[in-house]
Amino acid sequence: MTNREIALLLRKVAGSYIVKDEKKFHFQIRAYQKAADSIENATIELKDLWDEGKLNSIPGIGASLTAHLDELFKTGRVKHFEDIIKSLPKALFILMGISGIGPKTAYKLATILKLSEKNAVSDLEKAISQHRVRIIEGFGEKSEEELLKSIDDYKKGQTKENRMLLPLAIAIAQEVLIYLRQNKAVIRADPLGSLRRMVTTVGDIDIAVATENPKEVIEHFANYPHAKRVLGKGELASSRIILSSGRQVDLLVQSEKSYGALLQHFTGSKFHNIALRELALKKGLSLSEYGIKKDGKLIEYRTEEDFYRAVGLPWIPPEIREDTGEIEAAANENLPNLVTIKDIKGDQQIHSDFPIEPSHDLGNSSMEEILNMAKSLKYEYVGFSEHNPSVSKHTDKQIIDLLKRRNEKVEKLRLNNKDVRIINLLEVDIIANGDLALKNDALKLLDGVIASVHTGFDQSRSDMTNRIINALKNPYVRFLGHPTGRLLNQREGYEADWDAIFSVCKEFDKALEINAYPDRLDLPDFLVRKAVENNVKLIINTDSHDVSQMTLMSYGVAVARRGWATKHDIVNTMGYNDFIKWIHIRKGVI
DNA sequence: GCCGTTTTCGGCCCGACTGTTTTCAGTCG
Numbered sequence: 001m002t003n004r005e006i007a008l009l010l011r012k013v014a015g016s017y018i019v020k021d022e023k024k025f026h027f028q029i030r031a032y033q034k035a036a037d038s039i040e041n042a043t044i045e046l047k048d049l050w051d052e053g054k055l056n057s058i059p060g061i062g063a064s065l066t067a068h069l070d071e072l073f074k075t076g077r078v079k080h081f082e083d084i085i086k087s088l089p090k091a092l093f094i095l096m097g098i099s100g101i102g103p104k105t106a107y108k109l110a111t112i113l114k115l116s117e118k119n120a121v122s123d124l125e126k127a128i129s130q131h132r133v134r135i136i137e138g139f140g141e142k143s144e145e146e147l148l149k150s151i152d153d154y155k156k157g158q159t160k161e162n163r164m165l166l167p168l169a170i171a172i173a174q175e176v177l178i179y180l181r182q183n184k185a186v187i188r189a190d191p192l193g194s195l196r197r198m199v200t201t202v203g204d205i206d207i208a209v210a211t212e213n214p215k216e217v218i219e220h221f222a223n224y225p226h227a228k229r230v231l232g233k234g235e236l237a238s239s240r241i242i243l244s245s246g247r248q249v250d251l252l253v254q255s256e257k258s259y260g261a262l263l264q265h266f267t268g269s270k271f272h273n274i275a276l277r278e279l280a281l282k283k284g285l286s287l288s289e290y291g292i293k294k295d296g297k298l299i300e301y302r303t304e305e306d307f308y309r310a311v312g313l314p315w316i317p318p319e320i321r322e323d324t325g326e327i328e329a330a331a332n333e334n335l336p337n338l339v340t341i342k343d344i345k346g347d348q349q350i351h352s353d354f355p356i357e358p359s360h361d362l363g364n365s366s367m368e369e370i371l372n373m374a375k376s377l378k379y380e381y382v383g384f385s386e387h388n389p390s391v392s393k394h395t396d397k398q399i400i401d402l403l404k405r406r407n408e409k410v411e412k413l414r415l416n417n418k419d420v421r422i423i424n425l426l427e428v429d430i431i432a433n434g435d436l437a438l439k440n441d442a443l444k445l446l447d448g449v450i451a452s453v454h455t456g457f458d459q460s461r462s463d464m465t466n467r468i469i470n471a472l473k474n475p476y477v478r479f480l481g482h483p484t485g486r487l488l489n490q491r492e493g494y495e496a497d498w499d500a501i502f503s504v505c506k507e508f509d510k511a512l513e514i515n516a517y518p519d520r521l522d523l524p525d526f527l528v529r530k531a532v533e534n535n536v537k538l539i540i541n542t543d544s545h546d547v548s549q550m551t552l553m554s555y556g557v558a559v560a561r562r563g564w565a566t567k568h569d570i571v572n573t574m575g576y577n578d579f580i581k582w583i584h585i586r587k588g589v590i
Numbered sequence: 591g592c593c594g595t596t597t598t599c600g601g602c603c604c605g606a607c608t609g610t611t612t613t614c615a616g617t618c619g
Contacts, residue, residue: 025591027591027602028591029591030602032591034591034592035592059592060592061592062591062592063592064591064592065592099617099618100608100616100617101617102617102618104615104616105617137611138610138616140609142608142609143608143610146608146609193619206619232607232618233607234606234607234608236606237606237607238605238607238619239607240607240618250618265604265605266619268619273603273604274602274604275603276603278603280603281603286603286604288604288605289604289605290604331595332595
């Protein structure tokens with residue numbers, strides 16, 4: 001069962017409680033909803049945590065839910081949940097998936113219209129067209145119209161399940177910002193929410209505007225040419241639109257003198273804000289997007305720094321605002337000094353077009369083009385790391401010859417390039433039994449080796465763990481490429497015992513890659529945090545197959561920051577002399 | 591149902607917008 005499915009199940013339980021008696025079950029409902037949010041946010045599969053007996057490391061999962069989830073993973077069902085859900089019409093849970101329909105509306109429609117589970121949506125549509133909804137108490141003509149639009153979106157699959165990768169979210173936000181800034185009433189405009197926190201995928205785009213004329217800005221926003229539908233348009237503070245692409249954009253506005261409070265509020269995360277507000281309450285302060293109320297009097301804040309200071313905390317970097325210990329760390333003046341893009345001294349996974357006849361994709365760009373780009377990015381050094389020559393198509397001797405020819409090319413480039421030093425690497429397949437695709441007498445021709453899994457993803461957890469550990473123990477291997485193998489929105493990562501891998505990394509001084517390519521972002525932030533806590537070294541690379549992709553480094557840095565990494569955790573923040581010493585370390589077992 | 595640097599019991603964030611309801615409930619973030 002995936003995290004999404006588990007979250008959905010918990011929302012069904014929460015929805016059932018709301019229908020049954022919202023007041024009586026108020027805090028259970030909140031607990032279930034919080035757990036569902038938390039599980040959806042988690043960057044690790046719950047099933048993996050369950051395997052390790054660490055379910056309660058997810059905030060919002062306590063003793064009771066741990067027991068229920070234990071039952072779920074063991075038997076595929078939870079009796080307690082089924083007891084709560086079974087007395088309610090099944091169509092209710094279908095309708096809850098439609099935007100604008102909550103549990104109470106869904107219950108009313110499902111029972112009064114006697115909707116079946118199978119045809120819930122189409123029967124509801126039919127009832128609306130026959131004007132049988134507007135006569136229900138609490139509904140009217142307008143609610144029929146809104147329902148139809150929401151059903152339309154639902155049928156097109158434009159629900160929130162479809163999360164965007166960061167580059168797309170940034171591109172959409174930039175377009176909206178350019179449009180917003182055309183209006184003179186806009187003093188400042190910033191993308192906030194999960195985009196500002198650089199979460200690996202983004203649901204809605206959130207944008208804040210500072211203005212002294214909210215009505216005008218909201219009107220301008222709602223008239224955005226790419227808006228297909230206006231979901232909401234308030235008089236004083238907010239608006240929401242759906243673009244023709246189906247993506248939702250939310251706007252919040254605030255006067256300039258309160259903009260600090262809005263930046264804080266709208267950046268989130270929700271959990272961070274709730275925890276911050278609970279802390280503030282203990283100090284007699286009530287926080288909101290307008291400012292801070294003390295003794296009933298509102299104080300406004302222009303900047304986020306001032307806002308946090310008023311709560312008694314230093315400013316907290318957006319990437320770690322997830323209520324996973326950052327508020328406590330801030331209170332103790334113990335926040336990590338997070339790595340920045342300027343700390344990165346060289347990208348170490350780049351595929352050139354050198355004709356090495358590889359096992360996987362060759363790059364598009366020449367070594368010379370890569371060096372030029374490295375220079376413009378102000379790198380001290382850069383690593384060439386094509387895939388190993390295909391083993392099935394070459395003899396051992398042919399492979400050695402190919403590597404020697406590549407070495408000659410690298411040596412020639414080294415003579416002519418003094419600005420950027422070259423690290424001579426290769427990305428080598430870890431084959432199913434844990435051996436590397438190339439033999440050591442080939443590997444010794446290189447400065448170091450990246451070991452990566454590219455095949456046999458469906459191995460068992462223990463087989464995969466042993467496979468990776470075996471590869472890491474090869475003395476020429478310096479780091480593990482895209483360690484979990486995940487592809488965002490396409491493929492789950494493979495399962496492995498990360499604690500075991502961490503201890504091997506420490507013992508033999510190996511690093512784990514944070515692959516910055518936006519479809520990967522692998523290691524995931526959750527595992528970066530665990531690696532950092534275990535003093536395991538990391539390396540951030542773009543895995544570029546074209547020079548243009550070398551600019552994607554900032555996405556990897558964001559993942560590192562979300563995992564609380566400082567520059568001391570990242571080996572490619574070292575200067576060349578230290579880095580080349582590190583890459584030449586040869587620890588392992590033959 | 592969760593959680594703890596004043597607590598293992600007694601608390602639990604704060605607000606906007608919409609539609610229909612004449613005072614507010616439901617949904618959303």
